[in-house]
Amino acid sequence: MSLDIEVYQGKPPVTVKRGAAAPFGWWPAVCVALVALIDRIEYNLLAGALPAIQKEFGFDDGQAGAIATAGAIAAVVLLLPAGKLADTGRRSWTIAGVVAVWALLTLGTGLAGSYLALFGVRLLLGAAGQLYNPPASSLLGDLYPGPSRARAFGLERMAYFAGLPIGVIAGGALATAFGWRTGFFLVALPGAIIALLVLTIKEPIRGTGDRLTTWYADDTLHAAPAPTGAVVPMLTQVRQLWRIRTLRSVVIGLSILFFGLGGLFFWMPSFYQREFGLDEAGAAAVGGGAGLVGILVGIGVGSWLGDRWHGRRRGWRVALGGWSLLFGTAGLTGAVLLTPFVPQVICFALANVGFAGAIANLTAANADVVAAARRGLGFAVLQMVVTLGGALGPWLIGEASDATGSLRLAYAIVIAPLVVGSLVVLAAWRTYDADAAAAVAQSTTVSTKQEV
Numbered sequence: 001m002s003l004d005i006e007v008y009q010g011k012p013p014v015t016v017k018r019g020a021a022a023p024f025g026w027w028p029a030v031c032v033a034l035v036a037l038i039d040r041i042e043y044n045l046l047a048g049a050l051p052a053i054q055k056e057f058g059f060d061d062g063q064a065g066a067i068a069t070a071g072a073i074a075a076v077v078l079l080l081p082a083g084k085l086a087d088t089g090r091r092s093w094t095i096a097g098v099v100a101v102w103a104l105l106t107l108g109t110g111l112a113g114s115y116l117a118l119f120g121v122r123l124l125l126g127a128a129g130q131l132y133n134p135p136a137s138s139l140l141g142d143l144y145p146g147p148s149r150a151r152a153f154g155l156e157r158m159a160y161f162a163g164l165p166i167g168v169i170a171g172g173a174l175a176t177a178f179g180w181r182t183g184f185f186l187v188a189l190p191g192a193i194i195a196l197l198v199l200t201i202k203e204p205i206r207g208t209g210d211r212l213t214t215w216y217a218d219d220t221l222h223a224a225p226a227p228t229g230a231v232v233p234m235l236t237q238v239r240q241l242w243r244i245r246t247l248r249s250v251v252i253g254l255s256i257l258f259f260g261l262g263g264l265f266f267w268m269p270s271f272y273q274r275e276f277g278l279d280e281a282g283a284a285a286v287g288g289g290a291g292l293v294g295i296l297v298g299i300g301v302g303s304w305l306g307d308r309w310h311g312r313r314r315g316w317r318v319a320l321g322g323w324s325l326l327f328g329t330a331g332l333t334g335a336v337l338l339t340p341f342v343p344q345v346i347c348f349a350l351a352n353v354g355f356a357g358a359i360a361n362l363t364a365a366n367a368d369v370v371a372a373a374r375r376g377l378g379f380a381v382l383q384m385v386v387t388l389g390g391a392l393g394p395w396l397i398g399e400a401s402d403a404t405g406s407l408r409l410a411y412a413i414v415i416a417p418l419v420v421g422s423l424v425v426l427a428a429w430r431t432y433d434a435d436a437a438a439a440v441a442q443s444t445t446v447s448t449k450q451e452v
Contacts, residue, residue: 028139052175052179133383142207
């Protein structure tokens with residue numbers, strides 16, 4: 001069964017086949033994934049090249065961790081305004097502008113001549129780094145209905161986390177072969193190209209994905225919602241969002257997860273150098289390679305399972321996300337406790353399988369429980385808290401390493417919080433279905449205007 005549906009404002013209707021996973025194609029999801037990929041590659045070049053940069057500028061582990069932490073905290077200040085813009089402005093233009101700024105700041109990193117200059121440029125890059133997420137997540141929610149959202153968001157998350165080890169590997173290899181500045185110069189050009197590709201994404205009417213979700217489920221297609229004229233202050237909307245129990249649990253769980261992952265990836269090349277005597281390129285290749293394999297497997301399997309049983313089992317996406325997070329925590333525990341090289345690398349890869357599977361499903365669940373008119377702001381809230389969690393990881397592990405003299409012991413501090421995060425997420429499976437139904441109902445009735 002197919003219907004002609006109004007998707008783009010002022011454009012002819014689009015013929016959509018009922019049940020289609022990607023009714024408007026996978027190209028928008030691919031573009032968003034490329035944005036996430038180049039973002040994390042640019043950001044994590046620093047981790048791979050860190051030993052060489054520390055040698056040149058002479059700063060300790062605590063100061064190194066502070067670079068990542070300060071940039072992430074700066075991003076938090078801008079995320080809520082970015083979320084508001086995502087709910088009111090043209091989202092593809094916003095994303096393209098952010099990516100272009102990244103490219104310029106990446107060039108600036110390669111030109112830094114001191115720790116202070118490096119800190120300043122990375123502070124700005126960190127501030128801009130998360131601003132693509134609210135508009136990109138809002139776009140994906142409108143272009144992909146509920147039964148395929150884990151795959152759409154999983155593709156973005158796969159690229160995001162694949163960029164971590166790729167950046168680490170490239171940073172370490174280029175630092176060894178050509179000097180640490182080379183990687184930052186080379187990556188700027190792909191960033192500029194991806195900014196142009198994003199402009200090819202058409203802007204859908206808000207709520208399109210939720211309208212299709214209801215049509216797929218009960219053969220009822222609602223008309224595109226019209227604004228009510230009601231003006232809701234942004235902070236009031238944030239408070240309303242925080243009342244959604246599933247959203248709270250997902251935000252808390254993912255923030256703790258990113259706390260662990262942020263520190264894990266930032267320090268992993270240094271860990272393999274110090275614990276196993278590898279050089280910069282070898283340490284980056286092992287840590288990054290094991291992480292990349294784990295991420296690809298986790299996202300692929302996790303998003304497939306999440307979509308396959310979505311709507312068939314109560315609270316499935318949240319439950320799967322919670323158990324995946326617990327599995328990843330067990331893998332990380334093994335990576336911390338085991339001293340033989342091969343078992344340690346295997347456990348590190350398994351940790352990434354679990355964490356990646358959790359991220360794919362919990363990110364899709366976040367889109368499911370927030371109405372389309374507020375989805376940009378909802379992801380801004382998620383990204384704000386997640387960024388704070390991720391910001392603390394590199395710094396706290398760096399400080400713990402300085403205090404104990406061991407990165408292995410420093411890694412142990414993230415295990416207990418990850419267990420707590422898993423339990424918080426698992427407790428939310430009972431509320432997911434009701435929260436998701438409420439979001440769809442709101443998306444297919446009315447939308448509201450916003451103010452600061």
